Amino acid sequence: MLSKELAQNIVNKMMEVIPYNVNIMNNEGFIIGSGDLSRVGSLHEGALDALRTKETAEVFEDYEYTKAGVNTPIFFRNKVVGVIGITGLPDVVRPFGQLVSVTAELLISQEYALNEHVIKQKLTEEFIYEWINNNIEYHEDFIQRGTSLGIDVKIERIIAVIQYEKDRYKEVNILINKILKDGEYSINISSNRIVVLLIYNKFTMKRIFGLEEKIQKLSVKIGIGRFNKIIMSSLIDGVKALNIGSKLYEGKNIYTYDSVKFFKNIELFLNEDKGKEVIEKILEEGKGMELLETFLVYMDMNGEKIKASNKIHIHRNTLNYRLDKIEEITGLKFDNYLELFQLITAYIGYKLSS
Known part of the structure; x- marks a missing residue:
């Protein structure tokens, strides 16, 4: 709940606005964040008192394991998760105590909410991966897991x-x-x-x-x-x-x-090698790509030559010449539906395998 990183971050923020050293102790009384880094890791007796009583503990003199100051418990969801201390004479630093502890509790709540959001995002992502790779009927446990994440798989x-x-x-x-x-x-x-x-x-x-x-x-x-x-x-x-x-x-x-x-x-039934062979014969011609593009426009216009010639801005005679050339190269006739279908599937097979 109260990591060293978060504790030090809170200390740094607090010391930007108050002119006193700030310490944060965990729920065992050890300093995990401080403006005086040499004190990190040491036991803080004032924090132990605050943890035991769940109330602010004031220290008026410096001792071996603690210094004078005000030590206030940090609560999260009605549970003491640590102590925040301000070093200095209690009569001087006391006014900052409540402000600092409230701010710390707010920052901890924000961190917790962010972590919850990140965890839920990760769980949701893992669930969706499992969902899209599940090829069997969804069982009740799976459905309930989705519901707990706000996902209705039904x-x-x-x-x-x-x-x-x-x-x-x-x-x-x-x-x-x-x-x-x-x-x-x-x-x-x-x-x-x-x-x-x-x-x-x-x-x-x-x-x-x-x-x-x-x-x-x-x-x-x-x-x-x-x-x-x-x-x-x-x-x-x-x-x-x-x-x-x-x-x-x-x-x-x-x-x-x-x-x-x-x-x-x-694609499942087509002989791809045969399809490649037919299309490659067209492409081997000097203007093979032009022939192939003309064929595609002709098919796109449902075999209507006037529309096809207008689409690619050529004379109808030029269109006829190119279509005749394709027939000559492939040996497949446009007026024979089965042979036209072979030419279409040859193109499809060529494209799908390229």
């Missing part, structure tokens, strides 16, 4: 995984605080990823997408998992959404699992 939630650039950590934390509501939490899972546990309701996605402009400015990428009673499942979804979405949708910053689950299934 509330429906989803997880968002936020990836950021390390030098923008402070800005990202400000953004996260704008997203979080009461009963929602965030925790770091790596040097550049933060997991956010959000209450799941009809407004949740609106909150995130409502900050899309700020998310883009910070170059933040967010993967959002599906609702699941076991929050770890939502975390897995969020990580997949982030990993796949950030590779396939380079112009976007927010990816939901539902928007990438189709590609996740493709």
Whole structure:
């Protein structure tokens, strides 16, 4: 309760405002903080009297183990935790006694409250780590532990995984605080990823997408998992959404699992080597990247050539030439749905494995 560090800190503060030496003794009467450092560690008989009677003990003469002064018990929650002494003639230093003891008790209370807060933060963080890594149904003991920390694990939630650039950590934390509501939490899972546990309701996605402009400015990428009673499942979804979405949708910053689950299934069955081979054939051409970008715009415009040519500011004939060139290189035809699908999956496989 009354550490040497805290005792010396109190002494230093007191001696800034009163012109007398101040000592602080622990609940055994030993000096643990003093304006005269040579006295630290020595027994203080005046403190022993104050501890025994729980009242102020005044010493009028100097003795071997104590000096003249006023020694007042320090109370915390109705318990004596130490003694604070002011060296000097009692008639002179007595007026400072009550002031000094009250100030010491206030500082001890503040320190205790801060320590309680730090301990609760640590326990909460440890609980959340356990929570997001728990893949079984929550047992009653686990639920009660959460309740004791003010966390209701039975509330429906989803997880968002936020990836950021390390030098923008402070800005990202400000953004996260704008997203979080009461009963929602965030925790770091790596040097550049933060997991956010959000209450799941009809407004949740609106909150995130409502900050899309700020998310883009910070170059933040967010993967959002599906609702699941076991929050770890939502975390897995969020990580997949982030990993796949950030590779396939380079112009976007927010990816939901539902928007990438189709590609996740493709990834499981796709022959990645074959996909690489098809895309690498395109890239080996002199303007291979230009061809590939044209293909992506064409697909983004749902195969509407006028919209695609307008999007990248080229003549429709130029668009047709590039698409024909892709067909020539790959041997896959755009008017054959199965072959077009092969080309799309080849690109997906290439991007996911790169």
